[in-house]
Amino acid sequence: MSKKLFIETLGCAMNSRDSEHMIAQLREKEGYETTQTLEEADLILINTCSVRERPVHKLFSELGGFNKKKKPSAKIGVCGCTASHLGEEIIKRAPYVNFVLGARNVSKISEVLHKDKAVEIDINYDESEFAFDDFRSSAYKAFINISIGCDKKCTFCIVPKTRGDEISIPDDLIINEAKRAVGKGAKELFLLGQNVNNYGRRFSSDKHEKVNFTELLRRLSKIEGLERIRFTSPHPFHMDDEFIEEFAHNPKICKSMHMPLQSGSTKVLKEMKRGYTKEWFLNRVAKLRSVCPEVSISTDIIVAFPGESDADFAETIDVMKQVKFDQIFSFKYSPRPETEAQHFTNVVDEEVASDRLSYLQSLHNEIMDEKNATLMGNVYRVYFEDLHRDGYVAGRSDNNLVLKVKGSEELLGEFRDVKVTAIGRTILTGEVVA
Template sequence: MGAKKFYIETLGCAMNVRDSEHMVAELTQKEGYEPTDTLEEADLILINTCSVREKPVHKLFSEIGVFNKRKKEGAKIGVCGCTASHLGEEIIRRAPFVDFVLGARNVSKITQVLHKPKAVEVDIDYDESQYAFGEFRASPYKAYVNISIGCDKQCTFCIVPHTRGEEISIPAELIVREAKRAAESGAKEIFLLGQNVNNYGRRFSGEHPKTTFTDLLKMVSEIEAVERIRFTSPHPLHMDDAFLEEFARNPKICKSMHMPLQSGSTRILKAMKRGYTKEWFLERAAKLREMVPGVSISTDIIVAFPGETEEDFEDTMDVLEKVRFEQLFSFKYSPRPLTPAQHYENRVPDDIGSARLKRLQERHGEILDELKAKRVGEVHRVYFEELRPGGMVAGRTDNNMLVSVEGSEELLGRTLSVEITEAGRTAHRGRVVA
């Protein structure tokens, strides 16, 4: 009889990707499971869920219903992640064929719930900040490293504090040790993860030296085998001068910054409880552009938040024009359970919200077309980490542009100079020049 097999589907953010990697490590090293890409041969099926927006939650129950029909006899189904955290026992009530529910703050309990019929572990106060997970990474070239768990922000639209609990920073020595191990095993790029990475050090679960995110960046960059450092997501409120100066001067820190705007209207930002103004955001973005020529700035924007007027939306469009984001993740507001905004009145009519989102995305597409026209002929250093169909290899520039070149696996894990030969809105083609 062969080893037991598991199938895992991961939805949502990079933190979910890292949570899935942790579950894989626990299952393979402690339970003897092997991964499979074929759902029908799996003895265990896991879906690691996201609850940031409404649509994925609605899709969850139809998806696990499909899994139940396709799974082999006796296979277990587990629902994990943020939706598991906020729905808990309701998942098993609505889908009795689900064998266990495991919340986003309870990943280390995966080997326990496997053996408890109808287990529901969704304690958002559970502290995993010093749990020693086994080593597993989906990519040998890039290592995701959690630096904190949970979120202390009270943004009125966001469910994350109710699914991942209060913010706790992971001790710096554990982060550095994990980054060092990953780099020594071949991962030249370290990707630091947290809900608000630049709020790092606000709270530890025990006594630890005061350490800021800027301090942590310096510590990780001192690891000789680390060539590149990325992170997500910083909060605009905590982008102080010391942080921006370290970002600008440290050659190991990749020159791309995610700055979640959410709205360009100071009035709406106040209703969202974001803690900053339109003017603060614009000043920080301008300073960043000035300090780091060639930096790319990405953002998140929600349109049609309750009470958003046409004037508020024009403020958002104004920020788009002034910052000219290289990447934009934009959504129409969707009410989430357990959030204050769920109960706000003055809802923006659906058709108006859709029209605003369309206008925002179309204008951003035009900006990308203007930017891409200047890309052809540029030479960038590209770190190759992924094989693509058609004999192509893909990687990212220092400022996070996705670039593909003709080649094979001998390019993987290497950083080479590439001339851009064809530029697109989100991905480019090039040729290796050195």
């Protein structure tokens, strides 16, 4: 009988891809098969996030629950970004944990599995050319890392301390991985990196051709059988005209752009060390919409960053009203260890922070209700990838609208034209028309 692996993934899409890599290695090298039942697992992994404070707190409560439910012989491993920055402290606080594996050390999963109390958290370890075995949680969409690490110095962000310096994965490895995925049925690629449009800045050696992100998109789009390309997250600072023009005119690139704003105040952006101004961000939005009117734009926003005044917050609201984002991921500022902003003393009052977040989110809901009201009766080309238990199948349009229709697994992996028949804030209901 095969050994059983239970894995819980917290955080971003890059964490999800790291989990797929670990599943692949453990399946091929160690004979594990995944299970959704923790009690029957021989190995329990939790792949952690440390971007905000709450997931870190959740880690230790989750670990306690795992330890109570697991069978006596099962091992527990903590992986990911929190593993990178807490390291041995995890085992000190939870001595039943068998090993700790940092976000930059995913390829060492088989190694640490056999070393009790192993702690591998080297953020300078180079995995950019490691040949992972192949595993994907979806047969219809392939997540592909194009870089690891981050070179930005944003004062609020812990990622450079958990994932190390940015290194681009050679384009031939990316293209070969994409071809394998398409050959197995995936029609959509999702490219992952902390700043995808900074791709090509640094490779692990000088032998690799210097290819930038725009050229990588061109090369990937030539793969026969590939229908769609998505990516996250581009950095507003690197959104040059060449990149925007390729995005707009390459028919395989989905017309959905995630542009992390963080703040609409140029003063706050400078304190965050984001590298751009409010004016530059709005300029890039204007350029994008001028060449690609159908584009949907999503963003990240942090409210109550240290020193954010009422006037600064008003600047963020001004950007919200001008851009009318199609989706926002919004949070109150959360101080993170090993970041510059952790030591800022001009902290915004918690009640003020909560009020600002509430106002921002209610404004976004108003904007979404106004925009969604115009969608009734529209027809979109949808790629179906999710089977729901209620007799519906869901997928996404080119510009990232989520639509569901009555149907079965026969629709999975297929494109259909869908007419919108009912409006919801996060998901639309429709009927297949072609």
